[in-house]
Amino acid sequence: MTQTALIRPAWTPATIALMVLGFMVFWPLGLAMLAYIIWGERLDGFKADVNRATDDLTSAFRKNRHGMRTGGSGNAAFDEWRDAEMARLDEERKKLDEMRREFDQHMRDLRMARDREEFNRFMAERKANQAKTPGSVPDINA
Structure with missing residues (x-):
């Protein structure tokens, strides 16, 4: 893959200069730039993995919230009451x-x-002012 960006995860003069400048300004900035140069190519794969894991987690929460529970409390009466209360609360939230x-x-x-x-x-005051000083500003409504 050919990359033409000025700042890319590689040992280019721009990234080296930014790393040195980062170390001179505040050492964690230089360290972050060094980490980007070394491991930056793995960043896209890492972001995709994190996004996939986050999507899986949120979909599991959504399923749980909408009543598709994998397990109940073990008490059918309580589960029925809880479901009725959740429906009532959802109705109240909609209201x-x-x-x-x-x-x-x-x-x-x-x-x-x-x-x-x-x-x-404003328009009434403007008309009143124009009536007092005729000929100063032409009336666009006339």
């Missing part, structure tokens, strides 16, 4: 989310009304 959306819309409407009122007041 709260809907109320939040309605409130946000209400606040947007209030801001729009306030802005509209301020704009109308």
Whole structure:
């Protein structure tokens, strides 16, 4: 694979200069640059492995959260009550989310009304000022 980037995980004049500069400014920076030069080519594979592991972990949590549990408590009555409570809480969360959306819309409407009122007041004052000094600024609405 041919790489043409100036800063790449290889012993190039730019990376050596950055490493030396890093050691002079703050030694951990120089050490980090040295590690990048030596092990930087493995970084893409490492990132892919970490992303895959994270995706697997989050999907396991999602499955667990949505009721696809691998094991219960061993008590059927408790498991039934827990599932009913989780469903009730999910319903409450949906109601709260809907109320939040309605409130946000209400606040947007209030801001729009306030802005509209301020704009109308500005336009009225502008027309009044133009009426006092005729010929200074042409009216674009006329």
